[in-house]
Amino acid sequence: MKVTVVGAGAVGASCAEYIAIKDFASEVVLLDIKEGYAEGKAMDLMQTASLNGFDTKITGVTNDYSKTANSDVCVITSGIPRKPGMTREELIGINAGIVKTVSSNLIEHSPNTIMIVVSNPMDTMAYLVHKSTSLPKHKIIGMGGALDSARFKYRLAEALESPISDVDGMVLGGHSDTGMIPLTRLATRNGVPVSEFLSEDRLDAVKEDTKVGGATLTKLLGTSAWYAPGAAVSALVQAIACDQKKMFPCSVMLEGEYGLNDISLGVPVILGKNGIEKIVNIELNQAEKDNMISSAEAVKKVNELLEL
Numbered sequence: 001m002k003v004t005v006v007g008a009g010a011v012g013a014s015c016a017e018y019i020a021i022k023d024f025a026s027e028v029v030l031l032d033i034k035e036g037y038a039e040g041k042a043m044d045l046m047q048t049a050s051l052n053g054f055d056t057k058i059t060g061v062t063n064d065y066s067k068t069a070n071s072d073v074c075v076i077t078s079g080i081p082r083k084p085g086m087t088r089e090e091l092i093g094i095n096a097g098i099v100k101t102v103s104s105n106l107i108e109h110s111p112n113t114i115m116i117v118v119s120n121p122m123d124t125m126a127y128l129v130h131k132s133t134s135l136p137k138h139k140i141i142g143m144g145g146a147l148d149s150a151r152f153k154y155r156l157a158e159a160l161e162s163p164i165s166d167v168d169g170m171v172l173g174g175h176s177d178t179g180m181i182p183l184t185r186l187a188t189r190n191g192v193p194v195s196e197f198l199s200e201d202r203l204d205a206v207k208e209d210t211k212v213g214g215a216t217l218t219k220l221l222g223t224s225a226w227y228a229p230g231a232a233v234s235a236l237v238q239a240i241a242c243d244q245k246k247m248f249p250c251s252v253m254l255e256g257e258y259g260l261n262d263i264s265l266g267v268p269v270i271l272g273k274n275g276i277e278k279i280v281n282i283e284l285n286q287a288e289k290d291n292m293i294s295s296a297e298a299v300k301k302v303n304e305l306l307e308l
Helices: 010-022 037-046 088-109 122-132 144-160 200-211 213-221 227-241 286-303
Strands: 002-006 027-032 057-062 073-076 114-117 140-142 171-173 180-182 246-255 261-272 275-279
Touching: 002 010, 002 088, 010 027, 010 037, 010 227, 027 037, 037 057, 073 088, 073 227, 088 114, 088 122, 114 122, 114 227, 122 140, 122 246, 122 261, 122 286, 140 261, 140 275, 144 171, 144 180, 144 200, 144 213, 144 227, 144 246, 144 261, 171 286, 180 200, 180 286, 200 213, 227 246, 227 261, 246 275, 261 286
Parallel strands: 002 027, 002 073, 027 057, 073 114, 114 140
Antiparallel strands: 140 246, 171 180, 171 261, 246 261, 261 275
16 A cells, blocks of 8 residues: 655645554655655654554655655645635635646556545645546545544534543535534434533534634644644545545535535545445435535635636
8 A cells, every 4th residue: 555645744744644653554655846845754754663663664755756656545735724814715726736736747657546635725626636637536535524523523522521432423515614514413422412412502612613623723823733634634545545434524526416516525425445435325404405505605616716
């Protein structure tokens, strides 16, 4: 199992670190355009191997896509990160050109790869990869829902004052501050609906805190978060590499599912060795359906800014 991560910044390096520590890949290639940067990050990470007990080889390269050849999974984190007050959508002009170039270069050397898109605005960048490459739709995955769901579970556990291992829940829809749909109705604590423990007002607060999870961190840190995004990517890569058939919400191309077409949006999927093994259709109530439609409309407006 060979994994390439493009972009050796905080998010990309965290992806590489978590993938290596889980020790399911034979090699992780970390690529960046900045001379020596990926090489330095790779060397630093490899010097933790004996301490963290992994045998995964981490290789750093400067803009040499030939070193990424025959990658089973490729992760695109490259692009400019958010600054305080900036929306994910405002990144589109710069990041679209980067993602288009990167995905083309990766596929040239790994035509059968599975692509995981992290760059923002993520749903639109995933859509761009669909429209600008020849990869089949089950091999293009947008990461956002896995991260948003982790943030949702964090906020639920906080409100419940419970261990996070007790909590389960999902976020569907767009990976944006307004487009996320935390499914509080279906969230549980050890199988018991969280509504048994939390008031409607408290659940609404959890929902709103989840939706601005990224913006909250950007305000505190001065840039985008990296630990949770890196962990979310590593979970997706592991599900594919180990053919786990695990369910995650991911941004995928919809062709009639959830009543939506020609859009990459966050819905539950089963991930395995082929990438997206199945799109899971869950029954939404009318309010959730309306939110999905609104989220899709907002993403489509951003998609219209693309030069395809």
